[in-house]
Amino acid sequence: MTDTIKLYPAKPAKVYFYGTCLVDLFYPDAGLAGVQLLEREGIDVLFPQDQTCCGQPAFSSGFNDQARDVVVPQLDLFPGDWPIVVPAGSCGGMMRKHYPELFAGTPWQAKAEALASRVFELTDFLLNVCHIRLEDRGEPVRVAMHTSCSARREMGVGDIGPTLLAQLQQVEVVEQARATECCGFGGTFAVRHPEVSEAMVADKTTAIEEAGADTFLATDCGCMMNIAGYAEKQQRSLKGQHIASFLWQRVGGDA
Amino acid sequence: MSTDTAHSDVQQFHPRVRSALENPQIRSNFRSAMDGLMGKRQAAFEDWELETLRDLGAAVRLRALSRLPELLVQLETNCQLQGIRVHWAETGDQACEIIRDICKARDARRVIKGKSMVSEEMELNHFLEAEGIEALESDLGEYIVQLAEETPSHIIMPAIHKNTDEISDLMHEKTGTERSRDVGYLTASARQQLRDKFMQADVGISGVNFAVAETGTLCLVENEGNGRLTTTVPPCHIAVTGIEKVVEHLEDVAPLLALLTRSATGQHITTYFNMISGPRKADEKDGPEEVHLVLVDSGRSSIYQDQELLDTLRCIRCGACMNHCPVYARVGGHAYGTTYPGPIGKILMPHLLGLENTRDLPSASTLCGACGEVCPVRIPIPKLLQRLRKESVDGDRLRPSVVPGHGVKRTLKEQASWNGYRWLASDPGRYRLAGWMMTRFRALTPRNVGPWTRYRTAPRPAAKTLHQLMAARRREEQS
Numbered sequence: 001m002t003d004t005i006k007l008y009p010a011k012p013a014k015v016y017f018y019g020t021c022l023v024d025l026f027y028p029d030a031g032l033a034g035v036q037l038l039e040r041e042g043i044d045v046l047f048p049q050d051q052t053c054c055g056q057p058a059f060s061s062g063f064n065d066q067a068r069d070v071v072v073p074q075l076d077l078f079p080g081d082w083p084i085v086v087p088a089g090s091c092g093g094m095m096r097k098h099y100p101e102l103f104a105g106t107p108w109q110a111k112a113e114a115l116a117s118r119v120f121e122l123t124d125f126l127l128n129v130c131h132i133r134l135e136d137r138g139e140p141v142r143v144a145m146h147t148s149c150s151a152r153r154e155m156g157v158g159d160i161g162p163t164l165l166a167q168l169q170q171v172e173v174v175e176q177a178r179a180t181e182c183c184g185f186g187g188t189f190a191v192r193h194p195e196v197s198e199a200m201v202a203d204k205t206t207a208i209e210e211a212g213a214d215t216f217l218a219t220d221c222g223c224m225m226n227i228a229g230y231a232e233k234q235q236r237s238l239k240g241q242h243i244a245s246f247l248w249q250r251v252g253g254d255a
Numbered sequence: 256m257s258t259d260t261a262h263s264d265v266q267q268f269h270p271r272v273r274s275a276l277e278n279p280q281i282r283s284n285f286r287s288a289m290d291g292l293m294g295k296r297q298a299a300f301e302d303w304e305l306e307t308l309r310d311l312g313a314a315v316r317l318r319a320l321s322r323l324p325e326l327l328v329q330l331e332t333n334c335q336l337q338g339i340r341v342h343w344a345e346t347g348d349q350a351c352e353i354i355r356d357i358c359k360a361r362d363a364r365r366v367i368k369g370k371s372m373v374s375e376e377m378e379l380n381h382f383l384e385a386e387g388i389e390a391l392e393s394d395l396g397e398y399i400v401q402l403a404e405e406t407p408s409h410i411i412m413p414a415i416h417k418n419t420d421e422i423s424d425l426m427h428e429k430t431g432t433e434r435s436r437d438v439g440y441l442t443a444s445a446r447q448q449l450r451d452k453f454m455q456a457d458v459g460i461s462g463v464n465f466a467v468a469e470t471g472t473l474c475l476v477e478n479e480g481n482g483r484l485t486t487t488v489p490p491c492h493i494a495v496t497g498i499e500k501v502v503e504h505l506e507d508v509a510p511l512l513a514l515l516t517r518s519a520t521g522q523h524i525t526t527y528f529n530m531i532s533g534p535r536k537a538d539e540k541d542g543p544e545e546v547h548l549v550l551v552d553s554g555r556s557s558i559y560q561d562q563e564l565l566d567t568l569r570c571i572r573c574g575a576c577m578n579h580c581p582v583y584a585r586v587g588g589h590a591y592g593t594t595y596p597g598p599i600g601k602i603l604m605p606h607l608l609g610l611e612n613t614r615d616l617p618s619a620s621t622l623c624g625a626c627g628e629v630c631p632v633r634i635p636i637p638k639l640l641q642r643l644r645k646e647s648v649d650g651d652r653l654r655p656s657v658v659p660g661h662g663v664k665r666t667l668k669e670q671a672s673w674n675g676y677r678w679l680a681s682d683p684g685r686y687r688l689a690g691w692m693m694t695r696f697r698a699l700t701p702r703n704v705g706p707w708t709r710y711r712t713a714p715r716p717a718a719k720t721l722h723q724l725m726a727a728r729r730r731e732e733q734s
């Protein structure tokens with residue numbers, strides 16, 4: 001009954017990269033950094049141009065028909081038997097955990113299940129498949145880490161970010177209060193229940209600031225948009241960065 | 256914030272949330288209490304045993320539910336063999352009437368109550384009072400809530416929304432107790448007042464934590480001894496419970512009890528654990544003359560019809576899901592306007608009251624998964640929330656669904672926006688074009704996008720999409 005144990009493949013020659021719509025439209029540098037980190041490991045990264053959105057917004061609002069219609073054409077975008085790497089725990093969780101549910105009992109079930117089993121969250125893939133080694137080329141810096149709830153609880157990668165950051169000698173990761181608590185994003189939750197969402201993101205922002213960091217790293221752009229957007233609206237100095245962008249910069253990649 | 260009759264104003268979720276969030280006392284009372292409870296739970300489980308116990312707990316509950324109808328019959332037979340009279344109630348109202356009739360037959364005027372969430376669910380106290388029967392709560396938290404004429408804000412700690420000062424003021428005003436910050440003093444004073452009531456009570460009413468089918472044993476978990484007094488001192492004891500509380504064997508109780516107390520309050524064991532197996536026997540010196548068991552359905556058998564929703568009935572009412580819920584910790588129990596607040600309330604109440612009366616509950620979650628992660632019987636709460644969201648918007652209202660009020664949130668506007676999303680995201684060419692337009696005209700991005708920008712800045716489209724960047728890289732490679 002406990003979650004099935006994740007099996008990691010040997011480091012492949014190629015991977016597919018699923019950028020996610022949020023990264024695509026708002027934070028492409030995070031996606032590009034992810035691609036470059038994978039290439040740095042000697043992996044050939046394939047980016048199917050016909051990818052759009054993973055369907056999660058509709059799915060988590062209860063509109064499964066719409067979600068399926070968005071996903072179906074994309075099920076054929078990854079024909080080779082390569083892993084599919086996603087720079088987001090929540091879209092990764094949608095693909096890995098929820099596609100089998102969404103397509104259960106439909107003609108696409110087998111295809112969806114096969115795809116789901118090949119999906120990996122980016123940092124997990126870098127650490128546990130690529131066994132990445134990072135040499136820190138940056139200045140000393142203090143950061144906080146915010147792992148999304150779906151990265152932590154759906155993808156089970158809660159301790160990967162901190163483990164990767166521990167390889168960087170000049171980076172100090174501060175301990176924040178209630179680090180595992182949700183930032184209040186929750187997709188449409190933030191607009192359906194704006195007041196509760198605000199109360200949550202306010203606490204998260206304060207916890208990070210009080211820990212003594214003026215930059216936080218996120219596994220997911222949704223959380224980042226929420227926390228950094230809140231700090232900006234409040235004219236606070238806290239900045240957010242996707243962990244892929246940060247890692248790429250630290251190893252000397254161009255931003 | 257008084258939510259006197261919880262059901263009537265269940266629709267007012269947003270206003271109640273706002274007023275709770277604006278109340279610093281409520282915010283800090285809940286936050287500190289929940290932090291404490293989370294810490295205690297964590298300390299109570301050895302790492303190695305937690306997941307194993309949860310597997311066991313889930314298996315025990317699943318096994319019991321898979322045989323629920325026959326176990327209930329077995330429970331009835333075994334209870335009757337020991338002299339416990341068993342009553343079946345389809346609705347909460349029927350259960351109230353059954354209890355009233357038992358009281359009337361004994362000419363009972365005074366009832367003392369142990370903690371029972373099912374009795375809250377059916378609003379038993381109001382019902383009895385209207386019938387001229389006094390019902391006094393004897394659990395300290397319930398006693399405080401009753402003095403304040405409120406409803407519980409937490410299923411394990413009903414008065415958790417009040418701090419010591421508030422309780423002291425309340426007791427002073429209602430019972431003349433001297434004001435004090437000494438919890439021991441306040442408790443002793445309440446105990447003094449309750450002692451006499453136990454002696455005078457004609458009937459004791461309690462809940463049930465586990466009902467063992469094989470032996471006809473009713474188990475009651477408590478810390479204050481009020482449960483034992485309620486079930487032994489008055490000449491008549493009425494136990495009332497939902498039909499899902501049944502387990503197969505006596506051995507099944509051990510893992511569930513271990514999980515319940517650790518998950519709820521971080522205790523390895525409670526001060527009292529009562530196993531009730533019938534009225535006083537001829538050679539016994541104490542105990543009630545009469546014991547009744549009222550089994551309440553109230554929507555549960557309809558949940559039982561659905562293979563997925565059935566998991567809702569595994570619940571052992573430990574409260575861990577609310578203790579760990581970031582929404583509950585901020586708005587508190589009364590904001591939900593339902594008997595059961597927090598994550599379990601969100602997955603249970605739509606069945607009891609209908610989605611039309613609980614329309615804001617399934618969406619009031621970020622699906623962060625903290626509840627599912629701690630639930631001792633592994634109820635997949637986020638998955639069930641998702642299911643109820645689907646039920647809320649599921650088209651055809653004429654199609655029978657086990658969830659009352661299904662389709663109630665399917666508005667044209669909501670539908671239109673998701674159809675728009677589908678139109679855009681199901682066609683790669685269209686999607687790329689939209690991305691290109693967004694980046695091209697990024698200067699025109701609206702600054703104000705509804706509730707999002709009330710508290711945050713709007714995200715700005717990038718100069719180039721990842722699609723564009725990757726396509727450009729391809730072209731470079733090829734040239």
Ligand code: SF4
Pocket residue numbers: 518569570571572573574575576577598599626629630631632633634
């Ligand atoms: S749903 Fe699980 S965590 Fe919540 S009260 Fe029930 S048993 Fe406890």
